[in-house]
Amino acid sequence: MKDADWLYHLTRKEVALIIKRGGMTTALSRIGMPVPHPKGAYVQNRKKKEETEFQQQLRGYLVDLMAHGYTREQILAVRDNYLPFHVVLRGSNEHDVWRVDAKEKEYLAQFRESLPGQAKYDRAKFNQAKKDINVEMLANTMLIRNKNHFLARLAVQYVTYRNNIEEIITASHIYFLKPKDVHIPYNDYKKHLGDTTVVVLRVHKDNLPGLVQDDSEARAMMTKIPVLPNVIQVMENHEKFIDENYRSDARNWQPLANLQ
Secondary structure (H helix, E strand, O other): OHHHHHHEEEEEHHHHHHHHHHOOOHHHHEEEEEOOOOOOOHHHHHHHHHHHHHHHHHHHHHHHHHOOOOHHHHHHHHHOOOOOOOOOOOOOOOHHHHHHHHHHHHHHHHHHHHOOOOOOOOOHHHHHHHHHHHHHHHHHHHHHHOOHHHHHHHHHHHHHHHHHHHHHHHHHHHEEEEEEEEEEHHHHHHHOOOOEEEEEEEEEEEHHHEEEEOOOOOOOOEEOOOEEEEHEEEOOOOOOOOOOOHHOHHHEEHHHHOOO
């Protein structure tokens, strides 16, 4: 069968042995809560990337304010009390994202009202602030030493909410990688899963009803429908997985039931 007929899934061997018994199911269906597996790739990746995301989000706020002519001193001098916002998440990008974005926009407008004067946007100042390493350093410093500042708290809450949306969606679906350009997410997922024994699973598309495109990862598809263990194959020795001829060779795969 052609490579294009299959979809792939990377996981720890210990998780694959659980899948061997009960098939692939969503976290939501297993435990009744939209919480991803604590040892899964999503959770591991979130831990690694979130600190950087906080810093980059805050940096974006600072760049925009400096483009409007506000100085570092004026921004740091604001002592507005931050009252966390609340958005009920449904686990849908279409429903959730615009609501969280709207709250962020509302809070940024509130912060600007605390600043003196009515500054106008200046493209040259924006370009200068965007390239200024001191702005990036300021964002990092605020998150460590001035973490109660309005903008620092907004950046953390906004990023957390956006990642919570993705987490709920992740826990409500089973994910598979498309064959096209599979080497990129394959290498990324191996890094996320860390120093442990990783195996690759594959399932023929005909055995995956309810497939939809993952709108946060163009190279992946997802389904809410459980995948029975008898339709899953496993590759343990996958050093050559990115070679299409190698992964298309049926001799390099075995039924998941044979995994020990």
